[in-house]
Amino acid sequence: MSDDVGKPRLSASAAALRYGGIGAATLVLACAFAYAGGWLSPGRLTQDRVISGFEAANGKHVGFRRNHAKGLCASGWFDSNGAGAALSRAALLAPGRVPVAGRFAFAGGMPFVPDGPGLVRSLALQFKPAGAQEWRTAMVDIPVFPFSTVQAFYDQMISSVPDPKTGKPDPARMKAFADAHPDFVAAVGVVGQRAVSSGFANSTYNALDTFLFVDKAGATVPVRWSAEAVTPFAPAAKPQPADPNYLFDALISDVARHPAQWKMVVTVGEPQDPVEPDKAWPASRRKIDIGTVTIDKVASEDGGGDGGSCTDINFDPAILPAGITTSADDIPSARSAAYARSFTLRENERGQKPPSAVTRQEVNAGGKS
Numbered sequence: 001m002s003d004d005v006g007k008p009r010l011s012a013s014a015a016a017l018r019y020g021g022i023g024a025a026t027l028v029l030a031c032a033f034a035y036a037g038g039w040l041s042p043g044r045l046t047q048d049r050v051i052s053g054f055e056a057a058n059g060k061h062v063g064f065r066r067n068h069a070k071g072l073c074a075s076g077w078f079d080s081n082g083a084g085a086a087l088s089r090a091a092l093l094a095p096g097r098v099p100v101a102g103r104f105a106f107a108g109g110m111p112f113v114p115d116g117p118g119l120v121r122s123l124a125l126q127f128k129p130a131g132a133q134e135w136r137t138a139m140v141d142i143p144v145f146p147f148s149t150v151q152a153f154y155d156q157m158i159s160s161v162p163d164p165k166t167g168k169p170d171p172a173r174m175k176a177f178a179d180a181h182p183d184f185v186a187a188v189g190v191v192g193q194r195a196v197s198s199g200f201a202n203s204t205y206n207a208l209d210t211f212l213f214v215d216k217a218g219a220t221v222p223v224r225w226s227a228e229a230v231t232p233f234a235p236a237a238k239p240q241p242a243d244p245n246y247l248f249d250a251l252i253s254d255v256a257r258h259p260a261q262w263k264m265v266v267t268v269g270e271p272q273d274p275v276e277p278d279k280a281w282p283a284s285r286r287k288i289d290i291g292t293v294t295i296d297k298v299a300s301e302d303g304g305g306d307g308g309s310c311t312d313i314n315f316d317p318a319i320l321p322a323g324i325t326t327s328a329d330d331i332p333s334a335r336s337a338a339y340a341r342s343f344t345l346r347e348n349e350r351g352q353k354p355p356s357a358v359t360r361q362e363v364n365a366g367g368k369s
Helices: 012-019 047-058 150-159 171-180 182-192 246-257 331-348 360-364
Strands: 071-080 096-106 121-127 135-140 211-214 220-229 260-268 286-299 324-326
Touching (some): 047 331, 071 246, 150 171, 171 182, 246 360
Antiparallel strands (some): 071 096, 121 135, 211 220, 220 260, 260 286
16 A cells, blocks of 8 residues: 555645646546547537547657557467356356457557556456457556546546646646546545556556446346456566666566466446446455466567557457446446547558557567667
8 A cells, every 4th residue: 555545635636736747657647548538419528529638638649549558569368267157148258268469558648658657557458259259358557547427537637738838737727627526536545545566467457447247147237357467466666767668678578488367357246336437346345256367478569579469459348248238337438439539540640650669679679678
């Protein structure tokens, strides 16, 4: 836990100033992992407005994802132990092995941000069973999302766009947002107390949103899932200014020595549990280990390495197999719309994209930049 445990809660204005700074190096914008923009009706948010908001906050980086811009491709497999089949009829939850494509990244829209322990890490996975429907999921290493609605997320992002005169967010706008959103301040406090691990390989990643498992009889239960690291936890160390990719380099080196693994753990909710991703469920909720994800190869997004290419994969969290569906939590559909727009933009910009921060040479050299 952080040193903030047991300290008095920050006022709304203080929390806004502490957590609301611009850039991927700050907590709130680092948490902004495209949970935005899916309402297409007149007068409401569109994916275009949300993507424009990302570009205003982070700058426009042609050819890159508008969020989770700095990343590394990966591949491996999922060994299902069959425990999930009691709650869901999804074919990939039956006992057996399923190929997996993945991507490790930082939240935020800056593709060349230097690695640092304060950046929110993400793991996106595409489960690809032969002859059956895919499952795609995008997870991060924070316990809750600081926003319950897309509108709140968008409003906070716009309030933190840098003032052209100072290059920093306007503190008055940030304070006004925090004062109007006490749930945001509370959620940011929870995020700020999380224990940060030393690297990608020993981080636990959470999907945060609420979904439904549907069994063979059509009965449903609310669920949330996580990828819990098998590699023992070690606390984060200080950044290494001499190597701006030191966390990615460590992951490349780790996977070259031995595969990295995560237990896929499903938390089963109760009908009264909140669906909003800024609200945690009680720790007493039942947890089911449904199998193990193994990553044994990584690759630069520009090619190089044996981890395949994730460049053409849209890790849309609304792509779900029969047996898993969305709930009353409407964030996944909003993410789906924003992800689709981001994908279209970067596909159209493919020929203009500069090399990624984590290069093919770096991967081929085993993480030695």
